[in-house]
Amino acid sequence: LRWRVSDRPQPSVYNIAAHGGFADALAQGLIDRFAKDAFGLARGLILLPNNRAQRALQEAFVRLSEDGLLLPQMAVIGDLDLDEAIGVALDSGDLALDISPAVDPMDRVLTLAQLIQNEVGLRKDSILAKDALRLAREFARTLDQLNVEEISLSDLQKTEPESLDLSSHWQDSYRFFLIIADKWRLKLQQWGRVDQAVRRNALFDHIAGTWQKAPPDHFVVAAGITTSAPAVARLLETIAFMPSGLVVLPDLDLIMPDGEWDLLGPFQPNPDTGHALRAQETHPQYHMKLLLDRMSIARGEILRWPRTGESGAAAQRSRALSNAFAIPKLTVRWQNLENNERSLAGVQTVEARNSAEEAQIIALLAREALEDPGQRVAIVTPDRSLATRVSAHLKRWDIQVDDTAGQPLAKLPEGVFFLNLLTAVADGFPPAEFLALLKHPLVQRGEGRLAWLDKVRKLDLLLRGPRPAPGIAGIDALLKAENRRTKKLREAIAPWWTSTRTMFEPMESLFTAKLNWPHLLDHLRQLAETLTDGAIWSGPAGRELAELLTKLQVRAEMGPIRIAANELAGYFEILMSETSVRPAYGGHPRIALYGLLEARLQQSELVICCGLNEGSWPQAITPDPWLAPMIRRSLGLPAQERQIGLSAHDLVGAMGARKVVLSRARRDDSGPAIASRFLLRLKGMCGDNLKELREARAWMSAIDRPIAAVVPYVRPAPMPSADQRHIPISVTQVDRLIADPYAFYANKIMGFSSLDMIDADPSAAWRGTIIHDILEQWAKQDDYRPEALKLRAQAFLNDPNLHPLMRSLWAPRLLEGLTWVADRLATDRQSEREPLASEIYGKAEIAGVQLSGIADRIDRMPDGGLAIVDYKTGGAPTNKAVVEGYNLQLGLLAAIAEVGGFKDITGQAVGFEYWSLAKKGGTDNFGYVRSPTQGRGDNLVAADAMVDHAVARFNEAADHYILGSEPMTAKLHPEYAVYADYDQLMRLEEWYGRAPMETDCDE
Secondary structure, eight states, X not given: OOOOSOOOSSOOEEEEOGXXXXXXXXXXXXXXXXXXXXXXXXXXXXXXXXXXXXXXXXXXXXXXXXXXXXXXXXXXXXXXXXXXXXXXHHTOSOTTTTSOOBOOHHHHHHHHHHHHHHHHHHTTOOOOHHHHHHHHHHHHHHHHHHXXXXXXXXXXXXXOGGGGTOOHHHHHHHHHHHHHHHHHHHHHHHHTOBOHHHHHHHHHHHHHHHHHHSOOSSOEEXXXXXXXXXXXXXXXXXXXXSTTEEEEEESOOSSSOHHXXXXXXXXXXXXXXXXXXXXXXXXXXXXXXXXXXXXXXXGGGOEEOTTOOSOSHHXXXXXXXXXXXXXXXXXXXXXXXXXXXXXXXXXXXXXXXXXXXXXXXXXXXXHHHTTSTTOOEEEEOSOHHHHHHXXXXXXXXXXXXXXXXXXXXXXXXXXXXXXHHHHHHHTTOOHHHHHHHHHOTTTTOSTTHHHHHHHHHHHHHHTBBSOOOSSHHHHHHHHHOOOGGGHHHHHHHHHHHHXXXXXXXXXXXXXXXXXXXXXXXXXXXXXXXXXHTTGGGOHHHHHHHHHHHHHHHTTGGGSOSSOOGGGHHHHHHHHHHTOEEOOOSOSOTTEEEEOHHHHXXXXXSEEEXXXXXXXXXXXXXOOOSSSOHHHHHHHTOOOTTHHHHHHHHHHHHHTTSSEEXXXXXXXXXXXXXXXXXXXXXXXHHHGGGSEEOHHHHHHHHHHTOOSSOOOOOOOOOOOOOHHHHOOOEEHHHHHHHHHOHXXXXXXXXXXXXXXOOBTOOOOHHHHHHHHHHHHHHHHHHHTTOHHHHHHHHHHHHTOTTSOHHIIIIIHHHHHHHHHHHHHHHHHHHHTTOEEEEEEEEEEEEETTEEEEEEEEEEEEOTTSOEEEEEEESSOOOOHHHHHTTSOOHHHXXXXXXXXXXXXXXXXXXXXXXXXXXXXXXXSSOEEEEEOTTSSSSSOOOOGGGHHHHHHHHHHHHIIIIISSOOOOOTTSSTTTOOOOXXXXXXXXXXXXXXXOOOOOOOO
């Protein structure tokens, strides 16, 4: 269809090349043409592609107006309220009176998700609500493409997938798409609404028809619009042939030879075979050619916009870019190009090692450019992570730059808080997520935050280790547990927790088999407000979150028909990830951070195009999950690869600036990265003509370089004072003092202790603590009765608070090991060996130092002597470690016993035993006894020399470190300093293996 309202042979279609500076060139040209009187511009109408382009043009008018002027009316063709914006120009009270209203986007996606989930359920399958929502979004995108290309459902139904030789899953997807599309059509009829794309097409045709019958008496300019949709093409064609109409295209390649232009496509099917050549949809000019074809306008009819000639270095760069992006089979001509035809003067490249380095380089380049007060800087990237890093680096110089592409709500503090809240209350208050919620910066932001954080940190310490039972009851159980190690913590937070739990307790009753959406959202909203004192709703992100919850609450009947509590966070994350939050205007006036869409039609003196890697620019192509590529091609839908051509066009447009920097990183957040095909093309054609910006890397290396020379870090050997050294010590710490004095210093003198991970798997130390607690209660309450120990173990395993991994994996080992202990002890008692005490604390002064320890068990032997027993859940220490003096626990406990350090126990130690509950080597049996005074070989200490050996070694250590002045050297004997709790504190990797060998030699 070709609509013309004039017999004028020449359409008014102009082009502003990339180097022309679209906004300023357009504004200057309109001022020259229409601002001959004060109201000349104000009577006109300008159609623009997006709001960012509208703002850029407004700023250009302001820059170019000397005495001020009245701006023309501007309308954005993508705006849903286009009829209101353009209605004044048409002199109609309501432009779209006869056009059905568009369906709300939220109504559409929720209803589609419900239709998909319901249809899958009818097939006796199931689908998660979040997956249904994701498929609904993809369905909506495909449906929009069909509507934009004016392909009806009946056209789609005519396609026979069997004739296209498709695999079975593509055929199933196609049939499923038709079912959902038909159900959606009926829904729209029921509501009396249409899809947004359908309404927009009708709106464009209505505007074009109105102007065809009665052209406006003022100028109408369609500027910067490159959408090749048929309805848009018809509107632009109408404007082009109106008496006062102008169409101004951006970055149309007028240099490309006609033969090459024709090779871009699209091509008509061969009448004999029915096959058509494949169009070059990845070419940056393909969508421009398609738009001109649909406007029935030849490229030769396009005029250059005034003051944008084809001379100068920038114009020469445009010719080089045209050559660089030639279709593949024509790139052979690169070999014969003259040097000036492959020159990209003013364009430089930067290659960083990683994304963090690239962000810092970009920030430095932007900061250097701002030294020129007349220079504007545009940073363009589709990589939101890189954009965030650049923005953070610029704050180093107090430069606030707005990321005009925005950030997903799910990544902003308000979104993170709400997702944490959902995870915490819906999953039974798991420790990591619950603590993340309580510590979130939005929680208790007022004067009471410090006191709040103090209690939360104490709760953090209490929750360390394996996960407690689910729900608030699990935390209650921890606070009531009889555990002397956590007594002070429990007493400190008990009153606070009593008041805090009342905020969360009502939430547990809301997660039933069928969620009550309005009721649930009400409680979530109230809880969020209570926790944050209303701060959650402030700012752009807070308002977006509040609006999202309001939309969901009034659309309860459109929500998912089946959703489990643990799906809520994932469901909301998808909703939030599609909600982009853009900052309010007010950043630095001469620097901007753009996404690809926002960068179109913008102009700056310096443009930095960053993130030029495959998968970023161009972005990775995501296949349509509904329609197979063959079906899309048969229907005439755009190939998914067309996005590559649009990305290339964006790059060419950005490279029209006076100075351009192209940057990439060899590694991104996911690993090694491949350079963008666009960058490789430019390097392949230009060769050495494409210069590298070497000083940028030098700046990056220098900015954080210390002024003084870096002194290698040597092995730490602190020298605490005599008062700091002279402290009590336990027998278990003596081994650490001898093998790793620094670790002893950090733990006992500095008071640093390692913490368990939150929600940790049951560790060996944790299992050992449980074993010791069971054996202690068995000894003190059951008097070592064998049958009672097994009952205690079973009661422990049946505790609902027990970690499920412990119950399923460790239960058999625990029962067998404890059964062995009971049987072995019963056998010993029959031979007149009697246990005297279990888990008994003792202390004595030895070598001038207060030495203490807890003996797991002390037995009275038949001959009247004492036996010191130490329980082990793993393997027992080797005899070699005892002989060499790095495991003195049994000997030192015996020394304390012999001097009466244990209450009511006297005698001489004659037995020293490790009772291990681990599997005995070479057998399937659990439990064995090992004594460092028994065995084969030379690595033995005689029983009567055990105490003297341990005391002598302890005397030596006490003289050196407790009473003396020896430095607390790190990892003095690394073969016995196996624990890594303080490796980071001692900066182990900076010196270990680099220091000169230390050898002992006798004079």
